[in-house]
Amino acid sequence: MFKKLNNIGDCGIICDFGEEVNREINTSVIKLFHHIKKEVLSGNLKGILNYTPSYNKLIINFDLEEINSSKIINFLESVDFSKLNLSQNRKNWTIPVCYDFEMDLENMSKTLKIDKDEIINTHLNTDFFVYMIGFIPGHPFMGDLDSKLFLNRLKTPRVKIPPGSVGIVEKFCNIYPYESPGGWNIIGRTPTKLFNKENETNPCLLSPGDSVKFKSISKEEFKKLSNE
Amino acid sequence: MSNYFFEVVRPGINTTFQDKGRFHMQHLGVTPGGCMDLDSFSIANALVGNSLNEGTLEFAYQGPLLKLIKGKTKIAITGNVFFQIIRPDKEILNGECNRTYVLNEGDQIDILATKKSVYGYMALQGGFNIKAFCKSVSVLSRAEIGPNEGKKIKINDKINIKTGSNDRKNFLTNVPEKNKKVIRVLKGSQYDYFSKESQKEFFSKEYKISNLTDRMGMRLEGTVLKNIISTNIRSEGITKGAIQVPADGQPIILLTDYPTIGGYPKIANVTSVDYNLLIQKIPGEKIFFELIKLREAEQLYKEHLNSISEIIKNIKEIN
Numbered sequence: 001m002f003k004k005l006n007n008i009g010d011c012g013i014i015c016d017f018g019e020e021v022n023r024e025i026n027t028s029v030i031k032l033f034h035h036i037k038k039e040v041l042s043g044n045l046k047g048i049l050n051y052t053p054s055y056n057k058l059i060i061n062f063d064l065e066e067i068n069s070s071k072i073i074n075f076l077e078s079v080d081f082s083k084l085n086l087s088q089n090r091k092n093w094t095i096p097v098c099y100d101f102e103m104d105l106e107n108m109s110k111t112l113k114i115d116k117d118e119i120i121n122t123h124l125n126t127d128f129f130v131y132m133i134g135f136i137p138g139h140p141f142m143g144d145l146d147s148k149l150f151l152n153r154l155k156t157p158r159v160k161i162p163p164g165s166v167g168i169v170e171k172f173c174n175i176y177p178y179e180s181p182g183g184w185n186i187i188g189r190t191p192t193k194l195f196n197k198e199n200e201t202n203p204c205l206l207s208p209g210d211s212v213k214f215k216s217i218s219k220e221e222f223k224k225l226s227n228e
Numbered sequence: 229m230s231n232y233f234f235e236v237v238r239p240g241i242n243t244t245f246q247d248k249g250r251f252h253m254q255h256l257g258v259t260p261g262g263c264m265d266l267d268s269f270s271i272a273n274a275l276v277g278n279s280l281n282e283g284t285l286e287f288a289y290q291g292p293l294l295k296l297i298k299g300k301t302k303i304a305i306t307g308n309v310f311f312q313i314i315r316p317d318k319e320i321l322n323g324e325c326n327r328t329y330v331l332n333e334g335d336q337i338d339i340l341a342t343k344k345s346v347y348g349y350m351a352l353q354g355g356f357n358i359k360a361f362c363k364s365v366s367v368l369s370r371a372e373i374g375p376n377e378g379k380k381i382k383i384n385d386k387i388n389i390k391t392g393s394n395d396r397k398n399f400l401t402n403v404p405e406k407n408k409k410v411i412r413v414l415k416g417s418q419y420d421y422f423s424k425e426s427q428k429e430f431f432s433k434e435y436k437i438s439n440l441t442d443r444m445g446m447r448l449e450g451t452v453l454k455n456i457i458s459t460n461i462r463s464e465g466i467t468k469g470a471i472q473v474p475a476d477g478q479p480i481i482l483l484t485d486y487p488t489i490g491g492y493p494k495i496a497n498v499t500s501v502d503y504n505l506l507i508q509k510i511p512g513e514k515i516f517f518e519l520i521k522l523r524e525a526e527q528l529y530k531e532h533l534n535s536i537s538e539i540i541k542n543i544k545e546i547n
Contacts, residue, residue, distance in 0.1 A: 055464075
């Protein structure tokens with residue numbers, strides 16, 4: 001259940017679920033997100049343009065020509081959270097990753113005082129939860145890593161990171177869908193396309209609330225999958 | 229579909245196809261994008277008799293030079309734009325905004341510059357023959373999404389026209405010029421993160437629009453705002469017109485191609501009624517912010533929409 005509702009600008013509402021960031025709170029955010037998405041796409045709630053979950057908030061953008069914030073607040077206040085279900089919308093994914101393409105394992109191993117294989121195994125054994133997708137198309141923020149792998153961002157972000165790079169910072173893991181600058185610690189690369197412009201009905205592989213496990217692959221397998 | 233088309237002789241600085249934007253995808257990291265100036269965009273489409281969400285060519289500062297290689301069509305240019313129509317016999321016509329022109333084979337349309345403004349629009353009767361992605365023809369060049377492979381138009385590109393037109397009638401309307409320095413805003417989600425003094429200064433000191441301004445954001449220069457709580461917040465969803473303040477204390481206004489989530493505190497949010505006015509301001513111009521209440525912002529936007537409907541209703545045939 002959200003703790004408070006506020007307007008942001010004259011065509012946005014922010015549902016605030018409190019300061020804490022954990023799976024339980026994020027699951028509530030995502031339950032509400034799926035509920036709103038369903039209501040909007042089935043035509044029950046008109047004038048809503050976007051609904052964007054993040055760790056502990058949900059932002060709703062609307063068309064001021066069709067609806068206003070007080071109507072949306074009324075709708076949100078009438079939502080019965082006990083009836084919202086997540087499991088039916090939740091997908092499980094296995095994403096292949098080739099750790100030979102790491103860029104930071106050596107330094108991470110030194111900083112954390114854990115050997116490289118253990119870092120890789122811990123990453124492989126984690127059941128990740130997709131907290132949110134954003135900043136650029138298809139870019140997931142996943143958690144939660146074991147605290148023994150907690151690291152900060154690189155002091156100097158890299159100018160270019162190849163697409164598919166898998167990075168970690170604190171308890172989160174991400175995948176860069178496009179070549180871009182970035183400051184995450186890169187531990188490998190996936191051949192899986194996170195955002196596919198050729199697939200118009202479902203261009204984005206992951207959705208907030210999904211779960212992800214990684215599977216280790218060799219360089220040869222990486223090449224083969226990249227060409228598919 | 230016709231086989232009529234333009235050839236791009238000069239692409240201009242930032243010329244892209246745009247409609248109202250691509251919605252229901254922000255949770256996948258896809259920003260809505262769309263036209264920067266919804267008013268000029270809508271008026272352009274209305275002048276040529278299109279639906280108000282038909283894709284147009286948006287240009288910034290210097291527009292394109294297009295040659296109609298095959299066919300005939302009718303166009304309208306909106307915004308505050310200096311342009312010429314060059315006939316095949318070299319006759320040059322100085323163009324007027326907010327009216328239509330019939331173009332014949334061999335005609336060139338030379339969009340030279342926007343005047344004291346940034347964005348202008350060219351609509352075509354029946355529209356451009358371009359491919360939508362997820363129900364929108366807006367180009368998001370950062371992610372290479374949309375028609376024309378998600379890119380700005382470039383020299384020698386072929387721009388296809390959906391349908392031919394034998395309609396020789398021209399239309400015009402009158403669009404009053406707006407020039408005001410005050411941008412009305414609502415309080416932002418983290419308004420209380422800023423010191424009382426900074427809150428006061430934000431609404432009394434002028435801010436200059438810097439050169440670091442594009443479709444994604446507008447960086448301002450002025451009084452440094454002091455954050456007394458935290459210069460970073462947990463990343464949260466963004467709305468158009470959010471005024472965020474990073475650690476250096478200089479505000480950045482997030483515009484139409486905003487990143488979908490962000491982690492800087494937001495002091496205020498530009499109202500819908502003043503958004504178009506803001507994005508047409510050029511680097512170097514100075515603005516002031518005025519704080520208003522939500523109900524007032526809603527009422528003002530309603531009045532604004534009525535004024536645009538009036539402009540569209542007043543489209544008249546030229547005798």
